[in-house]
Amino acid sequence: MVKLALALTAVLAGSASAFAPQNAPVAFRTGDVSLDAEAGAKRKAALKTLKKAAGAVGAVALATAGVPPAFAAAKDAVEVVETVDNTKKMIGLGAGVVAAGAAALTLTKGGAAKQDFLEAEPYWDQSTVPVNVYKNKAPFTGKVVSTKRIVGPKATGETCHIVIDHKGDFPYWEGQSWGVIPPGNREKDGKPHAVRLYSIASSRYGDDMTGNTGSLCVRRATYWCPELKADDPAKKGICSNFLCDTKPGDEVQMTGPAGKVMLMPEEDPTTDYIMVATGTGIAPYRGFIRRLFVENTPAAEVYKGQAWLFLGVANSDALLYDDEFQEAKEKFPDNFRIDYALSREQTNSKGGKMYIQDKVEEYADEVFGKLEAGAHIYFCGLKGMMPGIQDMLKGVAEKKGLDYDA
Numbered sequence: 315m316v317k318l319a320l321a322l323t324a325v326l327a328g329s330a331s332a333f334a335p336q337n338a339p340v341a342f343r344t345g346d347v348s349l350d351a352e353a354g355a356k357r358k359a360a361l362k363t364l365k366k367a368a369g370a371v372g373a374v375a376l377a378t379a380g381v382p383p384a385f386a387a388a389k390d391a392v393e394v395v396e397t398v399d400n401t402k403k404m405i406g407l408g409a410g411v412v413a414a415g416a417a418a419l420t421l422t423k424g425g426a427a428k429q430d431f432l433e434a435e436p437y438w439d440q441s442t443v444p445v446n447v448y449k450n451k452a453p454f455t456g457k458v459v460s461t462k463r464i465v466g467p468k469a470t471g472e473t474c475h476i477v478i479d480h481k482g483d484f485p486y487w488e489g490q491s492w493g494v495i496p497p498g499n500r501e502k503d504g505k506p507h508a509v510r511l512y513s514i515a516s517s518r519y520g521d522d523m524t525g526n527t528g529s530l531c532v533r534r535a536t537y538w539c540p541e542l543k544a545d546d547p548a549k550k551g552i553c554s555n556f557l558c559d560t561k562p563g564d565e566v567q568m569t570g571p572a573g574k575v576m577l578m579p580e581e582d583p584t585t586d587y588i589m590v591a592t593g594t595g596i597a598p599y600r601g602f603i604r605r606l607f608v609e610n611t612p613a614a615e616v617y618k619g620q621a622w623l624f625l626g627v628a629n630s631d632a633l634l635y636d637d638e639f640q641e642a643k644e645k646f647p648d649n650f651r652i653d654y655a656l657s658r659e660q661t662n663s664k665g666g667k668m669y670i671q672d673k674v675e676e677y678a679d680e681v682f683g684k685l686e687a688g689a690h691i692y693f694c695g696l697k698g699m700m701p702g703i704q705d706m707l708k709g710v711a712e713k714k715g716l717d718y719d720a
Contacts, residue, residue, distance in 0.1 A: 429519045429609040432485065437612040438580035444485050444571055450509055453495055453567040456480045458560045459527060466631030472534040473594060473634060474558040475515065478566055482526045488517050488601035489576035492530065493569030496553040509569050510553040513576070513694065515597035517604040517611075531597040531634065534558040576692060578602055583616040586684050590703075592626040592670055592695035596634045599623055599694070607642040607650055617649065622684075626655035626670030626695075653677070670695075671702035678710040
């Protein structure tokens with residue numbers, strides 16, 4: 315029997331959305347309920363939980379294993395932290411443990427640096443993922459290496475890529491999140507600001523591949539006041555503005571790493587990954603893609619599957635890391651695939667704006683086929699993603715003559 319895993323968790327409270335305008339993110343709660351794909355009696359309860367959570371959390375992340383019928387893989391799932399399949403291996407929980415004591419790069423026969431010093435043994439082992447090593451009362455202090463705007467002038471808002479030096483003392487895995495505690499206290503009660511979670515936008519080796527840094531992808535949160543006809547600084551996002559304003563050498567108080575559900579199951583190197591993101595929800599997938607197609611890792615050496623990225627943003631200027639992704643696609647055309655949904659530049663099959671659910675729907679049969687063959691699908695973005703995805707899945711199911719609500 316195959317088990318499904320869906321995680322409803324805070325991924326990126328500052329993600330830019332490719333959907334129609336949504337209300338500001340609300341406070342989120344996480345919960346975990348396991349669901350056997352074959353236990354039909356639980357399906358309605360699971361679907362109710364999914365719909366309720368999709369409207370209550372600030373961001374959504376989903377990881378499922380494909381099962382027939384394919385639409386059930388995305389519909390019949392709720393958050394699971396330790397669900398196992400018939401092989402008793404973790405599904406969607408991520409791999410590995412940081413190898414202790416390793417400090418130097420090894421070299422391949424050709425002399426190129428090899429990223430293998432932060433691997434589990436074997437590299438795909440998922441038993442000891444580092445979680446919550448640093449907590450709110452005793453956070454880690456990182457130092458900013460660089461902060462760079464990474465969108466064009468016509469993008470809807472400002473998004474920054476921030477590289478943080480942790481000197482190798484804050485290990486993490488692709489798909490995990492860092493908590494950031496902005497400096498200062500809240501005006502309403504004088505208490506310290508609450509921690510904000512941001513998905514890590516680099517592999518465990520960091521952008522410099524030394525294992526000493528990690529990166530965040532952050533959209534500056536602002537509020538446009540219709541009366542002032544300008545941004546209201548009193549209502550700006552505290553943490554996102556702090557991060558986007560940082561300069562080299564600035565200190566950042568951090569917690570984590572948090573989460574397991576967004577990490578890649580790497581034991582089978584033929585596994586297909588379908589990655590769906592809006593805006594800065596791209597962050598964990600950049601880590602995936604660097605691990606599989608940029609770095610010289612054990613996972614990259616043996617990977618034979620296909621990683622398929624769907625990214626939704628407003629326009630071409632808002633695309634994130636496109637140069638990196640295009641280079642990976644050119645080098646690995648059979649293993650890496652990209653499809654963009656540009657809501658202000660493209661139209662869907664009905665003549666409306668092209669949102670992420672519309673782009674996925676264009677390839678519905680192929681996506682479902684991959685799920686039936688065992689692919690893993692992930693969603694990462696602001697609230698509002700799942701209702702659109704749910705509607706799309708229901709429509710596709712009906713076209714196939716399947717009862718989505720059964």
